[in-house]
Amino acid sequence: MKKLLAAFLLGFIGYYLYTAFAGVPFGENKMEVGKDYLETTVPKTGAVNTVTSIVVNYRGFDTLGEVTVLFLAATGLGAILFGMKGKPEDKHREPSSILTTGAKALFPIIVLLGAYIFIHGHLTPGGGFQGGTIIATGVLILILGIKSFHANHALLSVMESLAGITFVVAGILGLAFGKNFLENILPLGTPGQVLSAGIIPIIYIAVGFKVGAELAGVLDTLMSTTRGEE
Amino acid sequence: MNIMTIIGMLLTSLGALFLLLGAIGIVRMPDMYTRMQAGTKATTLGAMSFILGIGFMEPAWLIKTILIVVFIALSNPISSHALARAAHRSGIFPLSRENIDLYKKDNQEDKS
Amino acid sequence: MILLQWTLTPELLYQAGTGILLFLLVVAAIFSVVQKDLLMAIVGTSLVSLILSVLFLLLHAPDVALTEAAIGVALTTAIFLIALRKTGRYEE
Amino acid sequence: MDTFYYILGGILLLALVIAAFRFFQGPTAPDRIVALDAMSIILTAGLAMLALVFHRFIYIDVALIYAILGFMGIVSIARWMEKGI
Numbered sequence: 001m002k003k004l005l006a007a008f009l010l011g012f013i014g015y016y017l018y019t020a021f022a023g024v025p026f027g028e029n030k031m032e033v034g035k036d037y038l039e040t041t042v043p044k045t046g047a048v049n050t051v052t053s054i055v056v057n058y059r060g061f062d063t064l065g066e067v068t069v070l071f072l073a074a075t076g077l078g079a080i081l082f083g084m085k086g087k088p089e090d091k092h093r094e095p096s097s098i099l100t101t102g103a104k105a106l107f108p109i110i111v112l113l114g115a116y117i118f119i120h121g122h123l124t125p126g127g128g129f130q131g132g133t134i135i136a137t138g139v140l141i142l143i144l145g146i147k148s149f150h151a152n153h154a155l156l157s158v159m160e161s162l163a164g165i166t167f168v169v170a171g172i173l174g175l176a177f178g179k180n181f182l183e184n185i186l187p188l189g190t191p192g193q194v195l196s197a198g199i200i201p202i203i204y205i206a207v208g209f210k211v212g213a214e215l216a217g218v219l220d221t222l223m224s225t226t227r228g229e230e
Numbered sequence: 231m232n233i234m235t236i237i238g239m240l241l242t243s244l245g246a247l248f249l250l251l252g253a254i255g256i257v258r259m260p261d262m263y264t265r266m267q268a269g270t271k272a273t274t275l276g277a278m279s280f281i282l283g284i285g286f287m288e289p290a291w292l293i294k295t296i297l298i299v300v301f302i303a304l305s306n307p308i309s310s311h312a313l314a315r316a317a318h319r320s321g322i323f324p325l326s327r328e329n330i331d332l333y334k335k336d337n338q339e340d341k342s
Numbered sequence: 343m344i345l346l347q348w349t350l351t352p353e354l355l356y357q358a359g360t361g362i363l364l365f366l367l368v369v370a371a372i373f374s375v376v377q378k379d380l381l382m383a384i385v386g387t388s389l390v391s392l393i394l395s396v397l398f399l400l401l402h403a404p405d406v407a408l409t410e411a412a413i414g415v416a417l418t419t420a421i422f423l424i425a426l427r428k429t430g431r432y433e434e
Numbered sequence: 435m436d437t438f439y440y441i442l443g444g445i446l447l448l449a450l451v452i453a454a455f456r457f458f459q460g461p462t463a464p465d466r467i468v469a470l471d472a473m474s475i476i477l478t479a480g481l482a483m484l485a486l487v488f489h490r491f492i493y494i495d496v497a498l499i500y501a502i503l504g505f506m507g508i509v510s511i512a513r514w515m516e517k518g519i
Contacts, residue, residue, distance in 0.1 A: 051405045093517050096315060099509070102308040106502075109301070113502060117408075117495075124492045125404035133412040134499070137506055140420055144513050215417065222424045226519060239438060242483075246445040249476050253449035256456045256472055262464050265456070269472040280479040281497070284486050294494055298482070301501040302475075309471060309505035309512070316512035317464040355440050359447055366454055373458060381514070385466055388507050389457065389473065395496070396477055399484050404493050411499045415474075416506035423514045 046188035047122040047197040055127065056200045060182035063203075064167060067210060071164070074214040078221055086227045094147050103145025110138035118208030122197040128204040132211025139216040143223050151220040156213045163210035170202055238286030245280025248272050261325040262317060270310040278302055360400060367393045378433050384422045391415065439487050446480050467511055474504045 037058075038050060047053035055063055095103075117124075118131030142149050174183040182199075189196030255268025278299045285295030367390060374386025391414025398407035450473060457469035478500045485493035513519050 049405075093319070095513070095518060096311070098311050099308060102304075106304065106308075109304075110502060113498070117499075124495055126408045126495065127405075130408050130412045133409075133417060134503065137412070137416045137503055140416060141506060141509070144509055144518065219417075219420065222421065223519070226424055226427045242442060245479065246442050246449075249479060250445055250449045250452075252472060253452040253476070256453055256469055262462065262468070265465060266468050269453075269468045273472050273475040277475045277479045281482050281501075284482050288486065291491060291494065294498065295482070298494075298498055298501045301498070302478070305502055305505040306475070309508040312509045312512040313464065313467060313471065316515040319516040320464075322462060322464060352436065352440070355444075359443060362447055362451065366450070369454075369458070379463070381463060381511070382466060385463075385470055385511065389470055392470075392474055392477055395500075396480060396484070399481060399493065399496055402488070404490075404496055407496050408499060411496060412503065415500070415503050416510065419507045420510045420519075423510055423519055427514065427519055 042191050045184070045197060045200070046191050047200055048191055049122055049124065051125075052122050052127055052200060052204075053197070056203050057184065060171070060203070063207070064171070064182070067164070067167065067207060070211065070214055071160070074218050077218055081221050081225055084225045086225060095145050099145045100147075103141045107138050107142055110141065111135055114138065114208070114212065118204050119201065120194065121204040122200045123192065123194070128207025129211055131204075131208040132213075133215060135208070135212035136215030136219060139212075140219055143219060148227075150224070151216055153217060153220070156217045160210050160213040160217075163206040163208075163213070166206040167203060167210070170199055170206070234286050234289055238283045241279050241283030241286060243283075245276045245278070245283055248276030248279065252276060262322055263314065263324045266310065266314060266317075270306065274302065274306045360397070363393055363397055363400075367397070379431065380426055380433055381431055384419060384426065387422070388415070388419050391418070439483070442483060443480075443487075446476060446483065450476050450480075463515070467508060471508050474500070474508075478504060 037054065041050045041053050042048065045053040045057045047057070114131040114134035114137075116131075117126040117134060118128050121127035121131070139151060143151075171182040174185055175181055177185045179185065184198040186198040188198050191197070195201070249272075252268050252272030255272060256265050259265040259268055281295050281298050281302070285292040370386050370389045370393065374383045374390065377383045377386060391410055395407045395410040395414070398404075398410060453469050453472045453476065457466050457473065460466040460469060478497055481497040481500060482494060485491070485497065510519065
């Protein structure tokens with residue numbers, strides 16, 4: 001009876017959502033703001049990928065806030081789990097030699113792929129967050145595949161701090177040249193080239209390194225809590 | 231329609247056929263290890279052939295599709311191997327009449 | 343008479359394929375919610391993100407599809423699995 | 435040419451649905467994971483085909499990411515099952 005009532009309620013809500021959204025013309029070029037962005041993005045910012053130019057150029061301050069939120073989450077997790085070890089009876093099985101060899105062979109390829117994604121952020125889909133996540137996945141395969149692997153936390157925090165400083169300095173330089181915070185100060189170049197779109201590649205490289213270092217640190221901290229003393 | 235397009239259509243058709251056969255094998259086989267046989271080898275060959283065929287149909291994409299094929303050939307066997315080993319270690323044994331399971335002996339020596 | 347006009351047009355085939363993918367998505371989500379074995383629930387969420395990425399690409403949103411592929415395939419699965427190791431496999 | 439694309443897409447969808455049967459039915463955990471592995475490979479091929487159908491070169495990046503990251507989920511689940519994580 002209860003399940004029947006829930007199904008009935010879901011059908012009711014679904015029907016009214018359908019009738020509400022059936023008349024909305026999705027995907028048509030009728031919205032004024034979207035049309036304006038699509039027309040003026042390439043001459044104004046020099047980036048071919050409109051999504052990237054909106055995320056980094058028009059709303060760059062928002063991206064800085066997102067990176068800060070991720071940094072706070074990683075720091076809080078490290079503070080809670082600091083020094084926590086697994087129980088000694090948690091025996092760990094070693095990975096097979098095929099997995100170890102595969103992890104060592106695939107790690108450089110995955111890191112190269114992540115670097116490709118965030119360097120070409122203004123040309124192809126993707127950007128700093130996606131590239132950083134792919135680099136963290138590369139660290140994950142090392143953790144899974146190599147016996148008693150531990151990431152170098154000092155190196156990770158230095159990388160993360162340098163990337164964050166680069167982002168903020170790129171914003172302050174806009175103020176120093178008499179413009180707004182995070183406004184473009186570099187020449188735009190030809191749209192479609194790698195070295196174009198002004199400040200976007202620099203910010204995306206910084207975001208990529210920062211996100212990759214943070215997520216790798218999170219994974220290593222979490223993984224060290226399930227491993228017993230060896 | 232030139233020769234590259236025809237080669238591409240043949241390769242994609244072959245790939246789709248192998249993907250379909252692999253999927254049928256997953257449902258029809260009696261045992262987990264034989265299912266894995268169908269579900270990893272046939273689908274790996276199918277996907278490699280399919281994506282190479284797409285590269286032949288659009289010759290400007292050929293380098294990137296060959297890159298995808300190389301990645302599939304590198305990464306897919308590792309996951310199949312890890313899965314088979316994990317299944318054996320979590321206590322699932324093959325259905326066989328003669329009871330030949332050499333990996334079991336290896337595993338017991340490994341444990342001690 | 344209306345039924346006779348339903349020949350196999352490209353739009354109809356496109357919508358049928360999208361409908362099959364959407365149906366699989368909903369079934370996988372329900373599977374991962376009602377499952378008592380929590381490992382299987384994690385596998386179900388992995389399948390959900392797999393199908394969702396293809397649907398985003400069908401809607402011409404390659405940025406979102408790439409994000410879903412990069413995050414949903416490996417990282418969330420690994421983090422859920424670490425949490426599952428610290429708790430228990432079966433739900434009471 | 436369009437007819438050829440529709441036939442290919444139909445075969446891929448059929449394979450996906452057949453593999454999904456084993457995923458929802460499979461008696462033990464590794465059966466379902468084998469089905470998930472097969473479905474991820476089929477969907478990688480499907481993503482590459484969508485890039486061909488839409489004639490956009492940049493869409494094939496998504497298939498590239500799937501080809502190299504798709505196995506990581508399977509490896510982590512397998513390492514969990516043999517008490518590796």
